[in-house]
Structure formats: C-alpha cells, structure tokens
Amino acid sequence: MSEPRDTRSRILDVAEELFSENGVDRVSIRDITKKARVNLAAINYHFGSKEDLIAAVFERRIVPMNEARLAALDAVERTSPMGPRLEDILESFIRPTIQHSGTTTAGGKAFSKLFGRCLSEPSPEIEALLKRQFEPLSERLNAALTKALPKLSRSDIFWCLKFTFGALHHWHLTKDRFLPAWLAKTEDEEQIKKLIAFSAAGFRAT
Amino acid sequence: MSEPRDTRSRILDVAEELFSENGVDRVSIRDITKKARVNLAAINYHFGSKEDLIAAVFERRIVPMNEARLAALDAVERTSPMGPRLEDILESFIRPTIQHSGTTTAGGKAFSKLFGRCLSEPSPEIEALLKRQFEPLSERLNAALTKALPKLSRSDIFWCLKFTFGALHHWHLTKDRFLPAWLAKTEDEEQIKKLIAFSAAGFRAT
DNA sequence: GTCTATAAGGAGATAGAC
DNA sequence: GTCTATCTCCTTATAGAC
Numbered sequence: 001m002s003e004p005r006d007t008r009s010r011i012l013d014v015a016e017e018l019f020s021e022n023g024v025d026r027v028s029i030r031d032i033t034k035k036a037r038v039n040l041a042a043i044n045y046h047f048g049s050k051e052d053l054i055a056a057v058f059e060r061r062i063v064p065m066n067e068a069r070l071a072a073l074d075a076v077e078r079t080s081p082m083g084p085r086l087e088d089i090l091e092s093f094i095r096p097t098i099q100h101s102g103t104t105t106a107g108g109k110a111f112s113k114l115f116g117r118c119l120s121e122p123s124p125e126i127e128a129l130l131k132r133q134f135e136p137l138s139e140r141l142n143a144a145l146t147k148a149l150p151k152l153s154r155s156d157i158f159w160c161l162k163f164t165f166g167a168l169h170h171w172h173l174t175k176d177r178f179l180p181a182w183l184a185k186t187e188d189e190e191q192i193k194k195l196i197a198f199s200a201a202g203f204r205a206t
Numbered sequence: 207m208s209e210p211r212d213t214r215s216r217i218l219d220v221a222e223e224l225f226s227e228n229g230v231d232r233v234s235i236r237d238i239t240k241k242a243r244v245n246l247a248a249i250n251y252h253f254g255s256k257e258d259l260i261a262a263v264f265e266r267r268i269v270p271m272n273e274a275r276l277a278a279l280d281a282v283e284r285t286s287p288m289g290p291r292l293e294d295i296l297e298s299f300i301r302p303t304i305q306h307s308g309t310t311t312a313g314g315k316a317f318s319k320l321f322g323r324c325l326s327e328p329s330p331e332i333e334a335l336l337k338r339q340f341e342p343l344s345e346r347l348n349a350a351l352t353k354a355l356p357k358l359s360r361s362d363i364f365w366c367l368k369f370t371f372g373a374l375h376h377w378h379l380t381k382d383r384f385l386p387a388w389l390a391k392t393e394d395e396e397q398i399k400k401l402i403a404f405s406a407a408g409f410r411a412t
Numbered sequence: 413g414t415c416t417a418t419a420a421g422g423a424g425a426t427a428g429a430c
Numbered sequence: 431g432t433c434t435a436t437c438t439c440c441t442t443a444t445a446g447a448c
Contacts, residue, residue, distance in 0.1 A: 007431080023326075025231030028423065039433055044425060046431090113326050120229075120322030120379060131384060138386075155390050159397060162380065163373035163404050170372020171365070173326060178337060180344075184361050191365060194412060198369050201411030202404035213413080234441060245414055250443060252413095 008046050010036040016057045020110030023117060024054055055129055058118060061111045062133050065100035069093045069137055073144060083147040086200050093141060094168055094196060098188050101172070112172045119169070149203060156206050164199040171195060214252050216242040222263045226316030229323060230260050261335055264324060267317045268339050271306035275299045275343055279350060289353040293406050299347060300374055300402060304394050307378070318378045325375070355409060362412050370405040377401060 005013075014036040018027040029043045029050050036042075047053040072092035076084040101111035118126050138161070145157045152160075171191065211219075220242040224233040235249045235256055253259040278298035282290040307317040324332050344367070351363045358366075377397065 023231065023329075025229065029425090030423080039431090041426080041433070042431085050424065116322070116326030119376075120319050120326065123229075127383070134384070138384075142386075154388065155392060156400070158386070158389055159377075159392070159400060160404060162377055163401060166373040166376025167369035168372070169376060170325075171368055173372075174368065177333070178340070178344075180348075180364070182360065183364060186361065186365070194362070194365060195369060197411050198366060198408035201407040205403050205407030206400060235443090236441080245416090247415070247444080248413085256442070 007036075007038045007042055010038060011043060011046060011053070012057055012060060015053055016060075016110050016114065019054070019057060020113040020117075024114075029053075051125060055125065058114065058126075058129065059133075061101055062115070065096050066133055066137050068096040068100055070140065072096065073140055077144065084144065086145070086148045086203060087196055089141065089144045089148060090164065090196050090199050090203075091192075093137070094164075094192055094199075097168055097172055098192065112169075116169065116173045145203070152203070152206060157203075160199075160203045160206055163202060164195075167195060167199065213242075213244045213248055216244060217249060217252065217259070218263055218266060221259055222266075222316050222320065225260070225263060226319035226323075230320075235259075257331060261331065264320065264332075264335060265339075267307055268321075271302050272339055272343050274302040274306055276346060278302060279346055283350065290350065292351070292354045292409060293402055295347065295350045295354060296370065296402050296405050297398075299343070300370075300398055300405075303374055303378055304398065318375075322375065322379045351409070358409070358412060363409075366405075366409045366412055369408060370401075373405065374401060 011032060015027070015032050018031055018035065030040060032053075033040045033042055043050065043053055047056055069092060072095065073089065076088040076092055080088070101115070118130060141161060142154065142157055145161065146152070146154060149157065175188075175191070217238060221233070221238050224237055224241065227233075236246060238259075239246045239248055249256065249259055253262055275298060278301065279295065282294040282298055286294070307321070324336060347367060348360065348363055351367065352358070352360060355363065381394075381397070
C-alpha cells in the first residue's frame, strides 16, 4: 500500500511534493514523471496539461479543507442556536488548516507552501480557483461573525477576517522557518489556541 | 525624466513590474530587455545573471523599507525613554510597509506580490536574503516588545509578532483582490490604524 | 557599454505503435 | 493505458565585433 497505487495518484503525490519544494514553475513534467516512475506522456494523458495538473493538486487539498471548515461552522451554529461565540467561529476555520494540510504527511507539509505560492500567483486560472473555493466560506463566516459582533460594520468584519486569515496563513507558511535559536518548541495545538485568542481580541478591539 | 534613465535603472524598473505581474519564473530576460528597450545581453552584463537581478530588484525596496522601520523604532524609543507604547512599536514597522512599497508608484504596487512570492519561494538564495534583511529588525522589535509587555514570554512575543506580520503582509498582498461587491472603499491610512488596534489587542490578550 | 549571433539545452505537448 | 520518438519553441548565457 505504500508504493503501488494507480498512475494518477502517484503523479498527484509526487507533483504536490515537488511543486511545494521547488515551485510550480521550476518543476518540469519530466521531473514529476521520473520521480513517480510513470511515463512522460502520462501527465498529459491523465490531466490534459501541466496547468490542469496544478489545479488538480491544489483542489485535492483545498476542497476537503474548506468542507471541514463549513462542517465545523455548521456544528457550532447547531450547538448554539443563539449564535456561536466569536472564538468558536474563528476556531471552525482555523483548526482545519492544520488538520487537513496536516503536518503529519509529507504532502501536507508541502501544501502550505503551494497555497502561499498560489496567493502571490497572478495566473487568472489560479485566481478564479481561489475565488471559487473561498467565496462561499467567506460569506458564511462573515454572516456568523456579524451575528456574534453586532456592533461591528460588515466592512470591519471583512477586514478583521482578512487579518486573521493572513496571520493564520503566514504562521502556517513559516512556522518552521526564520526561527531564532532561543525559541522554545511549541505544539501546533497550543499555537492554534494562541492565534484564536489573538484574533478574537483583535475583533473585539475594533 | 520620465523615460531616459540609465540602462541599469530601466532594467530594474521593468523587471520589478514584470516579476510581480507574472512571477519571476514566467518572465524571461528577453521579456525584460525588450520592454526596457535595452539589449538582450545587458542583464548579464550589468547584473551577472537573472538570479542576481532578482536579488537586486528585491533589495532595492526591502533595504530602505527596513531602514525606515528601524529609524521609526529609534524615534519612538528616543521619545519615550521609559519604553514606547505597544501601539507605537507596532506602528513603526507597519507604517513603512505602505510608505515604501507605496501604492503610489507602479513599481510599489508590484513589490508586495514579489515579496509574497519570495516568502513561498524555496530558493536558498532568497531564503538567505530574507533572513539577512529581517533578522536585525526582528531582534530589535522583540526587544522593544519585551519591554512594553513584561508579562509575556519571549516565545509569546515572537509568535504574536509573526501573527501581526502575517496579517500585515496578507492585507497588503490582497487588499484589492477577492473583495465582495458590497464592500465599502477604505483608505489605506484607516486600515493601518485598524491593523495596529487589532494586533495590539491580540498581544495584550496573550 | 552595447550589439549580433549563436551555443547548448530544457520545456510542454503529441503522433502513433503496442 | 502506456510507451517511444520527436516536433516546435523558448530559455539563459556568452563570444567576439564595434
């Protein structure tokens, strides 16, 4: 089970690893097919083009991640019919970040870099992909937050959510880089809790 | 004055614009020399290689930006010998972001994308460049924040600063993308103030 | 400093056999 | 579905004339 799998999956796994390690533009389809030990023509056969492969690699992670976020938001809204606490709303979209691009698997480690790359990637295809994947989630979060913080304007909520997402993403992207020698090791779980507290206070101060 | 300039500067200007628009790997030296109306061989003559050109483009912005951050930190420390307020420390590194990669010039707009790209760029040269450019600033900020928030541990300060930097960077990178139709237009100046208040509350809640 | 010409190689994609 | 062979194009970098 650790090696066979079908050609398509092997390509996805290797592509994710290499893309995040070296950047999509610096990885050739030759690099991928060689490492995956599949034929050079397999990528074009299974995915159509390199561009479509990039989208497939990305969607394989982001779709379940955002589904988990929506499910978590559903869950807290069901539990608190009066509207969930701010912290619970924030947790519903922060926690799936580490659970689904988890630090456990090699591919998971890879994904945050790939996502960061997509954010600064100006390709219209990727821009559309991001919009499609995040718009419904963003709408739901904004609605829940508006209910939890009735004194804030919609704009304020939108921008605070952007700050929070930025903090989350940058933490995830660089949590094992640029660390000073004196820094104590901390569990992801603890850092998530800190981020939730940090952001919640930020929202309330606005 | 709007067009002549020397070959070297013309290359830097055009490279910054094209790199951020299309990504460093998707821009060839041919694209740059053509648009800058200089000879194809000029990049290798003036900069040595494409890689060195990328570093030069990046450093041209980041060096003065971080100098401005350090100068602002010096200034608030001089004004408050007992140690500056948390908000003033945060402002000293947040404000230069918009002033130096300013939204005024075309090149400035370009820079935040280029920076985002560098953060998710795994090239060892760029990683070293970032480290060299940010380590002294990070040390200074951590020291000032430790003084302003004596109850926090060094680790907590480090991670909160990372959250803040992430929020700042992501805001800057996406402040004119992924915006819902209903969103009211806001000035950068106002958003900076919101970010300072947001982060300061986050630090104090930790 | 600037230019032309070219070297030397890697890229994505596909036709067509098996 | 898989493979080989190949087409076509574009890349960075440099040698050497002006």
